[in-house]
Structure formats: C-alpha cells, structure tokens
Amino acid sequence: GENVEQHPSTLSVQEGDSAVIKCTYSDSASNYFPWYKQELGKRPQLIIDIRSNVGEKKDQRIAVTLNKTAKHFSLHITETQPEDSAVYFCAAGYSTLTFGKGTMLLVSP
Amino acid sequence: DAGVIQSPRHEVTEMGQEVTLRCKPISGHNSLFWYRQTMMRGLELLIYFNNNVPIDDSGMPEDRFSAKMPNASFSTLKIQPSEPRDSAVYFCASSSRDSGSEVGTDTQYFGPGTRLTVL
Numbered sequence: 673g674e675n676v677e678q679h680p681s682t683l684s685v686q687e688g689d690s691a692v693i694k695c696t697y698s699d700s701a702s703n704y705f706p707w708y709k710q711e712l713g714k715r716p717q718l719i720i721d722i723r724s725n726v727g728e729k730k731d732q733r734i735a736v737t738l739n740k741t742a743k744h745f746s747l748h749i750t751e752t753q754p755e756d757s758a759v760y761f762c763a764a765g766y767s768t769l770t771f772g773k774g775t776m777l778l779v780s781p
Numbered sequence: 782d783a784g785v786i787q788s789p790r791h792e793v794t795e796m797g798q799e800v801t802l803r804c805k806p807i808s809g810h811n812s813l814f815w816y817r818q819t820m821m822r823g824l825e826l827l828i829y830f831n832n833n834v835p836i837d838d839s840g841m842p843e844d845r846f847s848a849k850m851p852n853a854s855f856s857t858l859k860i861q862p863s864e865p866r867d868s869a870v871y872f873c874a875s876s877s878r879d880s881g882s883e884v885g886t887d888t889q890y891f892g893p894g895t896r897l898t899v900l
Contacts, residue, residue: 706888715872715891716824761824768814768837769889771824 674699676764678772686780691752693775695762696744702764705738705745710774711758719760720747752779783807785892787873793898799861802895805854806875814874814889815848815858824872830856831878863899870894 675698685691697705706721722729722736722745729736733752738745745764749756757779763769786805794800806813814829828838830850838848845864850856860867872894876887 708891715893717891718888721888768826768829770826773823 674702674765674770676762676770676772678762678775680775681773682776682778684778684780685752687752687754689752689779691749691756691777691779693747693760693762693777694744695746695764695772696742697764697770698743699764699766700740700743701766703766704764704769705736706763706769707736707747708761708763708771709758710761716761749777752777754779754781785873785875785890787871787892787895789895790893791896791898793900794863795900796864797862798899799859800863800867800897800899802858802871802873802897804856804858804873804892806856806873807877807890808854810875810877810890811853812876812878812887812889813850813856814876815856816872816874816891818870818872818894819868827858860897863897865899868897868899870896 678695703724707719708716709719710716720731720734720736722738727738733750735748759774759776761774762772788803812831815827816824817827818824827840828848829836833850846860848858873892874889876889878887
C-alpha cells in the first residue's frame with residue numbers, strides 16, 4: 673500500500689516568513705495529492721490539491737509543487753500570518769487517500 | 782448548504798458498551814469515507830463506500846467494528862464491544878465522484894467528527 677512521509681513535524685516561523693512542508697510517497701500509481709489544514713478541535717479542510725498531470729499549482733499565498741519522478745510534493749505558504757497556525761496534512765492516492773502524520777505550523781506575530 | 786453532518790459530537794462510554802456513530806453526507810455525493818484520528822497513528826481510513834456499497838474495508842481494525850450505508854444519505858459506524866484503545870476522533874467524509882476519475886481522487890469534505898472516549 674501507499675506510504676506517505678511528511679516533514680517537518682513542527683515548524684515555527686515569524687509572521688511574514690515563508691513556510692515549506694515536504695511529503696514523499698511510495699506508490700507510483702498515486703495521482704492525486706491534496707493538502708488539508710486542521711485547526712485545533714476542528715475538521716480537516718482542503719486548502720489546495722494537485723493532480724499528477726500538473727507540476728505546480730498556486731492559489732494566492734499557497735502553492736504546491738509535485739515531482740512525480742522523485743515521488744515528492746511540497747506545500748509553500750508565503751507571507752505567513754498568525755491565522756495560518758494549524759496542523760497541515762498531505763495525502764496521496766488514486767483509489768483511496770493515505771495521509772501524512774501532519775506538520776504543526778506556528779506563526780508568531 | 783449543509784456540509785457533512787455527524788452525530789453525536791462527543792461520546793463517553795464504558796468498556797464493553799456498544800457505540801454507534803452516525804454520518805449524513807453532503808447531498809448528491811456518492812462516496813463516503815470513515816476515518817479515525819489519533820495522536821499516535823494520525824488519520825487512518827477505516828472504510829469507504831461508493832454508491833452505498835462498501836468498496837474497501839481493509840482499514841477496519843477488527844471484527845468489533847462494522848459499518849453500514851443503508852441509503853445515500855446515511856451511514857453508521859458501530860463498535861461492539863468498545864475498548865479504551867478505540868478512543869479517538871472519528872471523521873466521516875464525502876465526495877462526489879467525477880466521471881472517469883477514481884473514487885479517491887475527488888475532493889473529500891470532512892464532517893466535524895465524533896470524539897469518542899471509552900473508559
């Protein structure tokens with residue numbers, strides 16, 4: 673089955689800095705790579721996703737890149753704000769999704 | 782427009798008791814997923830349904846767990862008997878399968894979750 677590794681497990685940045693979270697996956701058949709944001713006590717919410725026919729996708733301050741050859745994908749958040757503080761999960765799959773263990777992002781004012 | 786609805790939001794029960802968690806997917810969605818989230822194991826897929834039919838239940842931990850989807854608007858996850866190690870947050874998610882796509886590649890919308898504590 674699919675195995676998704678996510679790094680780092682925690683990330684602290686200053687407001688305005690950029691944050692990068694990286695994930696690797698094992699199953700070359702995976703073709704869908706979503707990223708979810710989960711605030712404390714809340715549900716995971718999709719923030720951006722990418723499919724295997726695309727190398728990069730951007731939505732305002734958030735971007736995701738995908739390297740299928742190396743089997744890794746990354747989330748980039750620019751101009752971070754305190755409200756970006758949350759746990760971020762990557763996932764990969766084609767018939768079902770396997771989630772990474774999450775990255776706790778803390779943005780300090 | 783209502784999202785995925787789960788009930789109860791919190792459940793505290795004693796070991797050995799039966800627990801039933803409920804989920805109402807987004808209207809029109811034809812895929813439903815049950816996940817379990819713990820600090821140690823993260824977010825794990827337990828089972829998913831497509832058009833009310835269970836497709837993959839390989840994530841169900843053991844025979845104490847069972848899930849049903851009698852119609853397109855309702856699903857249950859039952860634990861009988863419950864054990865302390867079942868304590869977790871259980872999420873239900875639903876998606877609308879795009880024509881020609883795999884079930885897992887459609888955007889999944891999560892419900893608010895049920896926090897289960899087994900004493």
